Amino acid sequence: MPHLPPAPDALDLPLRWNNRFATLGDAFFAPLSPTPLPAPYWVGTSAAAARSAGWDEALLRDPDVLQALTGNRPLTGSTPLASVYSGHQFGQWAGQLGDGRAILLGEVDGLEVQLKGAGLTPFSRMGDGRAVLRSSIREFLASEAMHGLGVPTSRALCVTGSDAPVRRETIETAAVVTRMAPSFIRFGHFEHFCHHGMPGELKILADFVIDHYYPECRTEARWNGNPYVALLAAVTARTAEMVASWQAVGFCHGVMNTDNMSILGLTIDYGPFQFMDAYDPGHICNHSDTGGRYAFYKQPNVAYWNLFCLGQAMMPLIDEQEHAIAALETFKDLYPQAFARRMAAKLGFTDVQEAQKPVIEGILKLLAADKVDFTIFWRRLSHWVADSSVKADSVRDLFLDRAGFDAWLLSYSELLTHIPRALAADLMLKTNPKYVLRNHLGEQAIQAARQKDFSVVADLLKVLETPYDEHPDFEAWAGFPPDWAAQISISCSS
Structure with a gap:
């Protein structure tokens, strides 16, 4: 297996590197170093992700670590590489692909550490090996949001930025996400x-x-x-x-x-x-x-x-x-x-019963027919179950088909009579989040970050890490999306 020569300026951190993927053999990867970016700066850091990986969260305030996690300085003990793979894209065989802009540094305490957007690799094909601030903020927040929701996911340690230009549909600026998972094998x-x-x-x-x-x-x-x-x-x-x-x-x-x-x-x-x-x-x-x-x-x-x-x-x-x-x-x-x-839990039931099936199917049909806000519906229903003073109108008002909803609510209420309502409410409030990373919230964080205001990224991260909590200071983020949210266009370009 080829190795990169040791760098004289390598940063020595108290991390236990274990480069298991690098032992697989030459056919699996290409060794390479990240490509530096000028004048990097912190955009967002996740102390919770750092703790999960065995990192001292203070490292995410260290200027030397900032350089290392932007790809500007090697880390002692790491073995940077880009892996090769192939695949089907949109149902068609695409042939050889690979890590076109992700560089695996190695493994720390059972988690592989990757830099995404750290420069060209042998598998970049027609790409430039870079990621832009826009997509990097979205991945950083989404990774931690999904973890907060209890969805199996990779994690994101941090995102760093640079004013280096990157061309997509327009000229944007570069960023690097440090992401982690037990393995990135696909x-x-x-x-x-x-x-x-x-x-x-x-x-x-x-x-x-x-x-x-x-x-x-x-x-x-x-x-x-x-x-x-x-x-x-x-x-x-x-x-x-x-x-x-x-x-x-x-x-x-x-x-x-x-x-x-x-x-x-x-x-x-x-x-x-x-x-x-x-x-x-x-x-x-x-x-x-x-x-x-x-x-x-x-x-x-x-x-x-x-x-x-x-x-x-x-x-x-x-x-x-x-x-x-x-x-x-x-x-x-x-x-x-x-x-x-999962649907039973959203309705407050700890186990699945056949009688729940028509209730689940019925509410999904009603939600689809009236294009009801998915997150708000489930959260309002949870509060209706939790608090007898909350009127059903708070949920009914989401629907155009009031009669259809009333018939459904009657069927659901009959099921609720068979379990302690307080237990159902507790489960629902722990299952139906108040906050998710809606597109318009991500866009607000991106627009602020482009002005070097990273407070929205930090506040969103705080809320999304515990999305089942009330967070009264951020109540507006649990509301309906603004009209302009429907105009946000998200594509594969990043």
Whole structure:
């Protein structure tokens, strides 16, 4: 394995680096150093993410660390590299891809640390290896917001900025996000080695993933003792849970290509994402998605399709097609079960009962028909259940079809009589967030940051880290989006 020569100005921090991915071999990555940016500055930092990674949060105020996490100074013990993978994009085989602007520094206390936007790599293709302030703020806030919601996700340690120009549709400024996850291995890594006829490397990759992240697959008896079938089944289960959590909070990923799918069932690669305002199952958040492949209601089926791509890539290890299909078919039971659990919790029920099904289906139809604000509805319903002095009108007023809502509320109220109302209310207020990262809130943070005012980023982070709390000082952020929010265009460009 080639190594970069040690840098004389490397910053020595009290971090225990473990560069496990770098042991896989030359076929998996290219070693390289980040490309420096001039005059960097802090845009946002997450003390909670720092603590989760074993970092002293004081490091996120250190000017030397600022330089290191912008890519201007190496960190002692890190082994920077860009990994190669392939994948399907918008349903079409795209061939070789790879980390075009993400550089893996290594692993600290079980979390890989990546710099996104740190410059050209051998896999940048026609790109410049940079990320812009706009998209970097969105990814930073979304990562921590999703963690606050309890959705499986990568984390974001910080975002740094520079006034260096970056051309997109217009000239913007550069930024770097430091993001973390137990692993950034994707479905596309497996597709790469299968497509290129490299069964040895495919096995090395699968064994690495099993040994470090799914050790139970070595002893799983269900799949005839085949650890690779067990791995496919385990990834299927985690993916089902992840997507169910998306659907329950109204999250649209926007670009569910196989190279954006985590082998650990984590939400990664926040690009043209959106938390829905008005509930619309057909909502398309990515303006580049002209065919609507990644519309909100299609996300479970797309996840299933992507899992089949992973299964095909693993066939050299699995051998028997029926075993792979059996593992993949578990999605058809696991996803509905995961979604039903989450929807039951949103209604205040600790377990899933058959009688809940028409109530869940009924409210989703009503929400869609009247384009009711998804987050506000569930939060108002939670307060109605929690406080007998709250009138049902606070919820009814969200609907044009008042009679339809009243009929639904009667059915729901009958279910509530079978459980302690206080327990239902407590569960609902811990399940239905008051705050999500709506597009217009992200846009306000971006516009302020462009004027070097990073207070909105900091305040939003504070609220989104605990989105189930009331945060009375930020009540306006829990309200309806302004009319101009509908004009915000989010695409794959970042």
